[in-house]
Amino acid sequence: MKKIYRANILYTKQKDCFEIIEDGYVAVGDDGRVCRVAADRDSLGWPDAEVVDYTGKLLIPAMNDVHVHAAQYHNQGIAMDMELLPWLEHYTFPEEAKFADTDYAERIYSRFVSHLRRVGTMRAAVFATVHTEGTRRLMRLFSEAGMGALVGKVAMDRNCPDSLIETVDEAVSGMEQLATEYSDPQSLVRPIVTPRFIPSCTPAMLKACGELASRYGLPVQSHLSENLAEVASVHQLEPDALGYGDAYRRYGLFGQTPTVMAHCVWSDAAERRLMKEGDVMVAHCPTSNFNVASGMAPIRTFLDEGIRVGLGSDISGGHDLSIFRTMVYAIQVSKMHYQRNHDMPFLLLSEAFWMATKGGGSFFGRVGSFEEGYDFDALVIDDHDLYPEDYTLEQRLERFIYTGDDRHIVHRFCRGKEV
Amino acid sequence: MKKIYRANILYTKQKDCFEIIEDGYVAVGDDGRVCRVAADRDSLGWPDAEVVDYTGKLLIPAMNDVHVHAAQYHNQGIAMDMELLPWLEHYTFPEEAKFADTDYAERIYSRFVSHLRRVGTMRAAVFATVHTEGTRRLMRLFSEAGMGALVGKVAMDRNCPDSLIETVDEAVSGMEQLATEYSDPQSLVRPIVTPRFIPSCTPAMLKACGELASRYGLPVQSHLSENLAEVASVHQLEPDALGYGDAYRRYGLFGQTPTVMAHCVWSDAAERRLMKEGDVMVAHCPTSNFNVASGMAPIRTFLDEGIRVGLGSDISGGHDLSIFRTMVYAIQVSKMHYQRNHDMPFLLLSEAFWMATKGGGSFFGRVGSFEEGYDFDALVIDDHDLYPEDYTLEQRLERFIYTGDDRHIVHRFCRGKEV
Numbered sequence: 001m002k003k004i005y006r007a008n009i010l011y012t013k014q015k016d017c018f019e020i021i022e023d024g025y026v027a028v029g030d031d032g033r034v035c036r037v038a039a040d041r042d043s044l045g046w047p048d049a050e051v052v053d054y055t056g057k058l059l060i061p062a063m064n065d066v067h068v069h070a071a072q073y074h075n076q077g078i079a080m081d082m083e084l085l086p087w088l089e090h091y092t093f094p095e096e097a098k099f100a101d102t103d104y105a106e107r108i109y110s111r112f113v114s115h116l117r118r119v120g121t122m123r124a125a126v127f128a129t130v131h132t133e134g135t136r137r138l139m140r141l142f143s144e145a146g147m148g149a150l151v152g153k154v155a156m157d158r159n160c161p162d163s164l165i166e167t168v169d170e171a172v173s174g175m176e177q178l179a180t181e182y183s184d185p186q187s188l189v190r191p192i193v194t195p196r197f198i199p200s201c202t203p204a205m206l207k208a209c210g211e212l213a214s215r216y217g218l219p220v221q222s223h224l225s226e227n228l229a230e231v232a233s234v235h236q237l238e239p240d241a242l243g244y245g246d247a248y249r250r251y252g253l254f255g256q257t258p259t260v261m262a263h264c265v266w267s268d269a270a271e272r273r274l275m276k277e278g279d280v281m282v283a284h285c286p287t288s289n290f291n292v293a294s295g296m297a298p299i300r301t302f303l304d305e306g307i308r309v310g311l312g313s314d315i316s317g318g319h320d321l322s323i324f325r326t327m328v329y330a331i332q333v334s335k336m337h338y339q340r341n342h343d344m345p346f347l348l349l350s351e352a353f354w355m356a357t358k359g360g361g362s363f364f365g366r367v368g369s370f371e372e373g374y375d376f377d378a379l380v381i382d383d384h385d386l387y388p389e390d391y392t393l394e395q396r397l398e399r400f401i402y403t404g405d406d407r408h409i410v411h412r413f414c415r416g417k418e419v
Numbered sequence: 420m421k422k423i424y425r426a427n428i429l430y431t432k433q434k435d436c437f438e439i440i441e442d443g444y445v446a447v448g449d450d451g452r453v454c455r456v457a458a459d460r461d462s463l464g465w466p467d468a469e470v471v472d473y474t475g476k477l478l479i480p481a482m483n484d485v486h487v488h489a490a491q492y493h494n495q496g497i498a499m500d501m502e503l504l505p506w507l508e509h510y511t512f513p514e515e516a517k518f519a520d521t522d523y524a525e526r527i528y529s530r531f532v533s534h535l536r537r538v539g540t541m542r543a544a545v546f547a548t549v550h551t552e553g554t555r556r557l558m559r560l561f562s563e564a565g566m567g568a569l570v571g572k573v574a575m576d577r578n579c580p581d582s583l584i585e586t587v588d589e590a591v592s593g594m595e596q597l598a599t600e601y602s603d604p605q606s607l608v609r610p611i612v613t614p615r616f617i618p619s620c621t622p623a624m625l626k627a628c629g630e631l632a633s634r635y636g637l638p639v640q641s642h643l644s645e646n647l648a649e650v651a652s653v654h655q656l657e658p659d660a661l662g663y664g665d666a667y668r669r670y671g672l673f674g675q676t677p678t679v680m681a682h683c684v685w686s687d688a689a690e691r692r693l694m695k696e697g698d699v700m701v702a703h704c705p706t707s708n709f710n711v712a713s714g715m716a717p718i719r720t721f722l723d724e725g726i727r728v729g730l731g732s733d734i735s736g737g738h739d740l741s742i743f744r745t746m747v748y749a750i751q752v753s754k755m756h757y758q759r760n761h762d763m764p765f766l767l768l769s770e771a772f773w774m775a776t777k778g779g780g781s782f783f784g785r786v787g788s789f790e791e792g793y794d795f796d797a798l799v800i801d802d803h804d805l806y807p808e809d810y811t812l813e814q815r816l817e818r819f820i821y822t823g824d825d826r827h828i829v830h831r832f833c834r835g836k837e838v
Binding site: 074320 | 739
């Protein structure tokens with residue numbers, strides 16, 4: 001049903017500034033997509049459409065999380081005392097092994113999806129585990145919630161506990177089942193090919209993943225150049241590749257279908273060039289990069305080079321599921337680069353917001369803006385207890401991003417439907 | 420009245436580990452101080468004392484914020500686009516000038532004190548503004564709330580708008596009024612001598628501040644080595660001093676009375692040696708140091724050298740008033756140092772917690788621990804919605820610190836009284 005939403009509207013068409021309409025209107029069609037944004041009711045047309053009145057509140061695009069591990073939700077906010085490789089071995093793999101128990105999976109995944117909704121994230125690129133049935137449950141939970149997700153059954157067959165190892169045939173069979181069950185390209189929930197990362201996957205597994213992505217036209221997600229020890233290990237494991245990114249590329253996992261790579265803290269110029277060529281998106285996970293002591297990704301460089309960037313919470317390397325908080329961390333990381341090198345200007349608020357909305361959203365379709373034809377993925381922010389009368393609309397948004405939380409998010413929409 | 424509190428008790432005597440008593444008891448005397456902590460009721464004595472039952476919840480020392488600007492509360496979470504010196508000029512000084520209006524001061528300070536209470540901070544070392552009457556209001560608000568604070572009427576007489584400049588005589592007169600009105604050394608609210616920082620104070624003002632601290636036996640707070648441009652400016656302004664810290668020392672403002680210095684991002688070995696000699700406390704403000712693009716303070720080095728460290732939210736350079744969040748940032752900063760230099764181990768959770776409680780608390784007396792004779796400053800944490808049954812007590816605390824918020828703080832005590 002056609003609807004018109006009245007509120008203070010803020011979004012980013014371009015990175016470098018906000019579009020701001022005080023007391024404006026967004027018209028949303030039967031298909032859940034934005035028809036038009038306007039400053040006055042009359043110019044919208046649709047005289048009979050229902051007007052939903054959020055006068056005084058902020059209406060912004062919903063958050064998109066382009067890198068998060070649903071199966072690590074139980075470890076959120078604990079186990080913060082190791083770097084990546086030992087952290088995986090000691091904390092993460094033992095936790096993921098529990099997801100062989102489908103009831104356990106259902107329990108943790110329910111908490112995860114509910115929390116994701118709470119913090120205003122309407123689309124996510126998600127790692128599950130190697131377990132097909134658990135992954136299926138997670139996909140169902142997203143479908144039932146009416147939220148958008150690209151969900152990856154994880155592929156891995158080396159350097160991990162036996163209980164998490166599948167053969168290539170088992171892995172392919174599980175991925176094909178899910179690809180067949182969720183084959184509608186218009187569905188909000190879809191599978192994504194998810195080799196964990198090169199250290200966890202034999203060449204045969206990586207090859208099978210690349211072939212599967214190509215055969216089913218599926219997107220790809222993985223990890224790239226997160227930690228120096230990890231990068232060194234990839235150079236040893238794939239001596240013929242020109243680098244970590246090139247290793248993925250050789251297996252058909254680096255832009256041959258839409259690809260998002262988490263972290264890219266240590267990507268060098270050659271790797272960034274390959275990303276640009278393949279239109280590979282960076283999932284910038286600044287919180288996680290702090291917590292796992294990986295480093296600080298030079299996001300200004302990626303943006304300057306025209307590489308796509310979205311934001312990821314990366315639970316449980318990251319501790320905070322909120323993409324609003326992730327924006328703050330992204331700006332802070334960029335300020336540490338700027339502090340050392342004033343030729344790298346730090347991120348504007350509008351740039352961080354753009355990454356969280358239109359930047360990351362582009363991985364899910366026309367998502368993350370209120371431009372015509374975009375899915376109406378939106379949040380209504382009630383900041384009455386943040387003294388809105390004292391601030392401009394842009395300051396109200398900034399203040400909410402920096403100091404607000406899920407209590408201020410009073411309505412959530414995904415493709416036009418309230419979630 | 421004597422009281423006994425029953426709960427899961429966690430605190431830090433030493434930096435490197437938690438004291439944890441599952442389902443234990445804290446006995447608090449008529450004077451609001453801890454008499455004893457025990458694992459069972461009988462060994463406490465006091466058979467007739469009331470037992471307040473917080474079974475299942477966490478009982479921890481309250482937070483101490485050793486650096487925060489009450490008068491910048493209106494700018495919390497906005498104006499994040501400049502480095503220190505232009506930021507002061509464009510955003511901070513114009514805001515502080517508004518505090519000549521005492522009604523405005525009352526309004527903003529009320530919000531500030533209420534928010535501080537909400538996030539579980541029971542003691543704070545606070546900057547007000549140059550305005551004596553506004554500062555008096557802030558002190559009264561703390562007194563009325565039953566919270567502890569060292570409140571500084573700011574001294575400054577150069578490099579700032581005319582409206583914020585006082586003569587040395589005016590400044591001294593205002594500080595003396597407040598020192599006289601709050602002269603009881605046992606009072607929870609006391610004045611603190613607060614030269615803003617060397618770039619804002621003439622030598623005459625700095626000298627007067629040092630003499631005042633000595634005459635009234637008052638503690639001192641200021642800023643030190645926050646930003647490279649600021650440090651360079653101090654070297655120009657005080658060419659005879661051996662450095663920034665030494666300049667304060669020459670005016671009697673660096674350990675001659677108890678002293679806390681905010682930031683210390685760029686303190687060199689000589690400055691740290693002076694801090695050690697004067698027992699000067701670092702107010703580590705990692706959030707602010709990110710936001711204002713100052714840098715990352717090497718806290719491991721300060722701890723290794725035996726220098727006292729507490730945590731500061733530094734609103735509005737910092738955006739988050741919660742010292743729990745500040746702990747997370749402190750650990751993250753230490754991980755970035757560790758990433759570059761593995762000889763600087765990152766902070767343990769217990770070390771961050773110690774800085775937030777016993778470390779910072781030591782600036783306010785015997786505060787920040789549940790050892791005998793300490794003021795009973797405490798928080799009761801109800802983490803039932805964080806799935807406590809799945810975690811150990813230390814993990815529950817860690818998870819609350821990383822992912823919880825003020826909703827989980829259900830009781831607050833300052834020196835034995837519920838706030």
